[in-house]
Amino acid sequence: MSSPLVSVSGLAGVAVPGRFGKTDGTPGVHLSERVGLGLATVASHKGQGEGLKQKVREVYGVDLPDRSIIVREPAVSFVGIGPGQWLAVSESLKHDALARDLAKQLKGLASVSDQSDGRTVIRIGGPRARDTLAKGLPIDLDPRAFPKDGAATSVISLMGVQLWQADETPTYDIAVFRSLSGSFWRWLTASAAEFGYEVTAPG
Numbered sequence: 001m002s003s004p005l006v007s008v009s010g011l012a013g014v015a016v017p018g019r020f021g022k023t024d025g026t027p028g029v030h031l032s033e034r035v036g037l038g039l040a041t042v043a044s045h046k047g048q049g050e051g052l053k054q055k056v057r058e059v060y061g062v063d064l065p066d067r068s069i070i071v072r073e074p075a076v077s078f079v080g081i082g083p084g085q086w087l088a089v090s091e092s093l094k095h096d097a098l099a100r101d102l103a104k105q106l107k108g109l110a111s112v113s114d115q116s117d118g119r120t121v122i123r124i125g126g127p128r129a130r131d132t133l134a135k136g137l138p139i140d141l142d143p144r145a146f147p148k149d150g151a152a153t154s155v156i157s158l159m160g161v162q163l164w165q166a167d168e169t170p171t172y173d174i175a176v177f178r179s180l181s182g183s184f185w186r187w188l189t190a191s192a193a194e195f196g197y198e199v200t201a202p203g
Contacts, residue, residue, distance in 0.1 A: 007110035009035055009202060010181035017201050021193030027194030028128030030118050031188065034173065034203040037089060039115040040077075042106065045083035052109040059105045069149045070164040076102075077150045087115070087175070089164055120181035122154025122188065127169035128195035133172070135191045137163070141170070157187045 009015075011033050019027060038192045044052045051091035053064045062073045065080040071088075076098065079087040090098045106112060124132065136157040140146060153166035161184075162175040176184045189197065 005091065009033060010178040011122075011185055011202075014182055014185055014201055015202070017024045017199050019198050021093045022091045022196035025196065027126060027198040029124060029126040029192040029197035030129075030178075030200065031130050031192070031197055032039075032123050032125055032200040033202040034121040036094045037091060037116065037121055038093040038095060039119050039121070039175065040099040040102055041081070041115055042078070042086045042088055042102060043111045043113075045108070045158055046108055048109045049084060052106065055106060055109055066155070068145065068151045069074070070151045071149070079162065080084075081151070081153045081162060119175045120178050120184075121173055121175045122181075123166060123171060123173050123187070124167075124188070124192075125169050126195075126197075127191070129170065129172060130196065132188070132197075133163075135189060137161075139163075141172075156184070158188075159184050 010176050015031070015033050021129055028106045030106050040191050056062060060076045062064060062071050062078060064074070064078055064086060065071050068080045070077055070079045075092055076088050079089065081087050088098060094114045095102055096114045098116065103112040134140060135154070137154060139154055146165065148165060148168050151161050155161065159176060161170050164173055166173050
């Protein structure tokens with residue numbers, strides 16, 4: 001009998017827990033991979049925008065954003081990534097369970113595509129998180145320009161990313177294509193090294 005397939009992190013063996021870069025003082029950057037998330041893109045069908053918003057409100061208790069922000073609920077959060085398009089994120093509906101639930105609930109209203117195994121999500125926080133991201137992100141993350149629930153679809157060091165603010169510390173979550181996760185991690189850690197960074201185990 002063949003062994004069951006086991007999901008492996010895109011940063012397995014790469015994102016090693018520990019303290020790196022500048023060693024004196026407290027680390028300016030904290031990094032961790034968020035594993036086990038359910039991720040799915042939702043794209044409204046033509047002419048179904050209002051019906052989709054109503055259904056999402058009814059089922060998931062959240063108003064779909066009409067701009068680049070994240071709206072949060074315990075079950076599912078939605079990140080606005082473009083006109084009529086959202087990235088759904090869930091900690092409780094893990095892996096492809098989120099996409100299956102969305103496809104069932106939003107049938108006829110939207111197209112749903114599972115992204116759980118296709119994206120790596122990295123959390124970056126600490127007092128020098130903004131300085132680290134500024135080295136490659138062409139977006140001003142100052143709170144006067146980027147709201148506390150802000151989100152963006154952009155590039156970092158020529159790699160496409162989706163980014164949203166996780167809290168007001170500030171902490172950010174960054175979703176990158178799994179095939180680019182190793183390259184992105186190398187850029188991220190090189191950029192954070194001058195501030196000292198700490199990697200914690202995936203969570």
